[in-house]
Amino acid sequence: MxxxxxxxxxxxxxxxxxxxxxxxxxxxxxxxxxxxxxxxxxxxxxxxxxxxxxxxxxxxxxxxxxxxxxxxxxxxxxxxxxxxxxxxxxxxxxxxxxxxxxxxxxxxxxxxxxxxxxxxxxxxxxxxxxxxxxxxxxxxxxxxxxxxxxxxxxxxxxxxxxxxxxxxxxxxxxxxxxxxxxxxxxxxxxxxxxxxxxxxxxxxxxxxxxxxxLEQPFPKLKMLGELTQAAFGQRRKMLRASLKSFAKRHDLDLIAWLESCGIDPQARPETLQVSEFQTLVETVK
The missing domain is CATH 3.40.50.150 (Vaccinia Virus protein VP39)
Incomplete structure (x- = not known):
């Protein structure tokens, strides 16, 4: 001391x-x-x-x-x-x-x-x-x-x-x-x-x-990092294109997954809120 x-x-x-x-x-x-x-x-x-x-x-x-x-x-x-x-x-x-x-x-x-x-x-x-x-x-x-x-x-x-x-x-x-x-x-x-x-x-x-x-930090940072790396690795592309490999890795129907989270598959990653990326992660099994 x-x-x-x-x-x-x-x-x-x-x-x-x-x-x-x-x-x-x-x-x-x-x-x-x-x-x-x-x-x-x-x-x-x-x-x-x-x-x-x-x-x-x-x-x-x-x-x-x-x-x-x-x-x-x-x-x-x-x-x-x-x-x-x-x-x-x-x-x-x-x-x-x-x-x-x-x-x-x-x-x-x-x-x-x-x-x-x-x-x-x-x-x-x-x-x-x-x-x-x-x-x-x-x-x-x-x-x-x-x-x-x-x-x-x-x-x-x-x-x-x-x-x-x-x-x-x-x-x-x-x-x-x-x-x-x-x-x-x-x-x-x-x-x-x-x-x-x-x-x-x-x-x-x-x-x-x-x-x-934050009082409640988001717990799934590893997958959030994986998701955002895929999304912003091709930031000028729409999510329906940039997240193809991520969806395939996690056995997801890409378009259905995005739409189930209220996210337009044609949106670009820089338009999404932090909370929307978190929602995507939370819905991955």
Whole structure:
């Protein structure tokens, strides 16, 4: 159990992040998709979206030089588990741990292989500036966990990915990712962050998404994933064409099945509501 909190604000007592990077000759590794957020105003804003954090155990993925880590601890998180693959930044954050009152634990590991539910007691939240190259894969892992182990997620993605998570039917970004996420959680974009706010700047803007579990998450995510993969794999085709292979696999009369669910076989997948995809899944034996 973490010990009592340290006094004061870490942002006010620790060296500036830019100084830390320069003094330790640290730089972003493109292979790991690293782009550092050094602006305290932004990291504090991200941490505030996860509030209240008093008594909450937070998993942070890819802390880098530790700006968001500082903001989470300054926002009174009971504990922050900083999961960092890069040994350089794992060591840098470990050096910060002694001044956090025992509330910071650094784990050098690939976050895709970490069982957060085992590493942290409840209540748990995940707050992270996710690496661009694996952010979507991490999100899918967390929303398909059974049972869900998190109480809230505040995640930064490329703006395009954030839009795909939160998209509504009829929007160009609407597809498989939106349906899976919105079958488990409410999701909205809290704010956008321009590329120039990062060091080094990425080629695209970013956005912060807030996800909270639904009271009754949809239970059949595996089949929902299979269905939406078939539907959106050929998104410009009508359902009567794109779902042929799915119907055959599950011994369904495709047209009768769609019509029994009140869905026009000539409809295109991007026009269906999340609930309509769920109804299709629920009627598969």
């Amino acid at each position: 973490p010990s009592s909190k340290s006094s004061g604000k870490l942002w006010d007592t620790l060296p500036a992040l830019s100084d830390l990077l320069r003094q330790n000759n640290l730089y972003a590794d493109k292979k790991l998709g690293q782009h550092f957020l050094l602006d305290r105003n932004i990291t504090d804003k991200i941490a505030s979206l996860a509030a209240p954090l008093n008594g909450v155990h937070v998993a942070e993925i890819g802390p880098g030089p530790g700006g968001l880590t500082r903001s989470l601890l300054d926002a009174d998180a009971a504990e922050v588990l900083a999961i960092e693959m890069d040994e350089r930044f794992a060591n840098l954050n470990t050096d910060m741990a002694p001044v956090t009152g025992g509330r910071l634990r650094v784990l050098q590991a690939d976050a895709l292989a970490v069982n957060i539910a085992k590493e942290l007691p409840a209540p748990r939240k995940i707050v992270a500036n996710l690496p661009y190259n694996v952010g979507t894969k991490m999100l899918v892992n967390w929303i398909t966990a059974d049972p869900l182990f998190w109480d809230q997620m505040v995640l930064m993605f490329q703006k395009e990915v954030a839009e795909r998570v939160c998209a509504a039917p009829g929007e160009s970004a609407y597809g498989r990712l939106a349906i899976l996420c919105q079958s488990v959680a409410s999701a909205h974009i809290a704010f956008e962050i321009p590329a120039r706010a990062f060091t080094p700047p990425p080629k695209v803007d970013s956005a912060v998404v807030v996800l909270r579990p």
